[in-house]
Amino acid sequence: MNERVKEKLEILADAAKYDVSCSSSGSKRKNTKDGLGNATGMGICHSYTEDGRCVSLLKILLTNHCIFDCAYCVSRKSNDVKRAAFTVQEVVDLTINFYRRNYIEGLFLSSGIFKNSDYTMERLVRITKVLRTEHKFNGYIHLKAIPGASDELIHEAGLYADRLSVNLEIPSEMSLKKVAPEKNYADVYQPMNYLKGAIVGHKEEKKKIRSTPSFAPAGQSTQLVIGATPENDLHILNLADSLYAEQSLRRVYYSGYIPISEDQRLPALRQPPLIRENRLYQADWLLRFYGFKVDEIVDQQYPDLDLEVDPKMAYALRHPQLFPIDVNQAPYEVILRIPGVGVKSARKMVAARRHGQLRYEHLKKMGIVLKRARYFLKCADKNFSHLGLYPEAIRKEITQPKRAKTISNQLSLFGAVMTN
Structure with a gap:
């Protein structure tokens, strides 16, 4: 060369x-x-x-x-x-x-x-x-x-x-x-x-x-530049959803704006909004593969994605009345709503339970991120039925694990055992 x-x-x-x-x-x-x-x-x-x-x-x-x-x-x-x-x-x-x-x-x-x-x-x-x-x-x-x-x-x-x-x-x-x-x-x-x-x-x-x-x-x-203009995440995800539906796009990519000039038309960012970019990709994944609607992820009351937790976790924390989900009974589409459960692991659960009741030890082997999922499910030998009372405690435990006070007395991860 x-x-x-x-x-x-x-x-x-x-x-x-x-x-x-x-x-x-x-x-x-x-x-x-x-x-x-x-x-x-x-x-x-x-x-x-x-x-x-x-x-x-x-x-x-x-x-x-x-x-x-x-x-x-x-x-x-x-x-x-x-x-x-x-x-x-x-x-x-x-x-x-x-x-x-x-x-x-x-x-x-x-x-x-x-x-x-x-x-x-x-x-x-x-x-x-x-x-x-x-x-x-x-x-x-x-x-x-x-x-x-x-x-x-x-x-x-x-x-x-x-x-x-x-x-x-x-x-x-x-x-x-x-x-x-x-x-x-x-x-x-x-x-x-x-x-x-x-x-x-x-x-x-x-x-x-x-x-x-x-x-x-x-x-x-297509690509959308994020953070260079004032549109909120509700606007961006509605646009992406319409592009998938009306233009049959394979992917919408999100690129956090990188400050490259002092142009007064642009915000004075110290660094690119990388966390927001990542959250948009996660929300986009929920739209395309997990059956979520835009208004389940963001809405007029919550127009921007939660930067502390991923969009599926944020959904679960805002809707504690829907959890815990019984992985031995719930349909595939509902199991996908559990934080920490992916498409492959949800399919494994649905297939495995045909041969017997799913227990906590089984879930560990299916690729489930139990660090997050354990708060939102119940299986044959474990039931975290008090989730609805403590969404803020769960948020703190997840986002500040080293500083958070234990919530074992409230959610008793291993004490609230229910044997079916």
């Missing part, structure tokens, strides 16, 4: 770290005899697959030049940063060479916007096309769909990329106009709407004609 390309890589890989909306889950692109790479079962850069493997992805910008001046973006045109731009061939060469050296398993490619949306999108598409057609590269490719680009370019991108993402960035159009006055929601939703229709259309056509090419097999995603 020559020094100039190395310098570009340093600049554009660093600029790409602010975009978190990448994941390779859902793609089934397989290798061919004369091809290179395989997206089946692969993950993303420094992430983990279901079987625990850590995998990596070349994550870069095509350029950090940009015609827009978004206050929250490090690549905004008024920011005094070193600029760089790859050529199409440089990105292709980097991807192939890094893959052959086993450095990466795929490519995440985004870009600032130079000249206009179509000019930028055309180059992104050309990179993926060269990789797929000339180099027979079958590894995972995640491509950023540029708002304002033509439907024709968006469609071509979907034929070569595994996943596309169109970033909303700011959770409301009013706030977007304040911090990025050159942008609007219409330009963002246009490619989202097109991708939704094209993905469905290709799936239907493939049912009739097997030779129909895949189109964005891993779907589309």
Whole structure:
């Protein structure tokens, strides 16, 4: 690698770290005899697959030049940063060479916007096309769909990329106009709407004609910047819920705003809201996999997520009358409401109880986080029936375990034994 390309890589890989909306889950692109790479079962850069493997992805910008001046973006045109731009061939060469050296398993490619949306999108598409057609590269490719680009370019991108993402960035159009006055929601939703229709259309056509090419097999995603504008978590989760329902997104990513300027339109944060970001991911998981509704997680009375405890624990502490849940009797959907119980462990419980009553020792072996779950369940040999009287004591015991007074006299974790 020559020094100039190395310098570009340093600049554009660093600029790409602010975009978190990448994941390779859902793609089934397989290798061919004369091809290179395989997206089946692969993950993303420094992430983990279901079987625990850590995998990596070349994550870069095509350029950090940009015609827009978004206050929250490090690549905004008024920011005094070193600029760089790859050529199409440089990105292709980097991807192939890094893959052959086993450095990466795929490519995440985004870009600032130079000249206009179509000019930028055309180059992104050309990179993926060269990789797929000339180099027979079958590894995972995640491509950023540029708002304002033509439907024709968006469609071509979907034929070569595994996943596309169109970033909303700011959770409301009013706030977007304040911090990025050159942008609007219409330009963002246009490619989202097109991708939704094209993905469905290709799936239907493939049912009739097997030779129909895949189109964005891993779907589309988006990113929301958290903390740069005043929207509360109720607003953000309602927006995410609507995106899943109306746009059929695979993922909504949440990125805590990193203070990068002294722009008066932005809050003066000392550090990114990382705990809030994590709580939003946990709440998003409850919406997608645990059957929760937005108003069960946050509502008008509690519009923001509890930063002390995870959203499922917060739900349980606000609704003590629903607990403890009998894991030997409750349906699967209700067991999922127990803090510390995941999807896999809930399934294990439902399957295991067909062969006999579940006891406390059984729960220990099922992957349940009993440090949290023990307050909210009852099994064949244990029953914590006084939970409803002491939600604040439970909160204190969980959040301040070293300083909290023992609540064994109240919840008697091992004394309140009920033998059925």
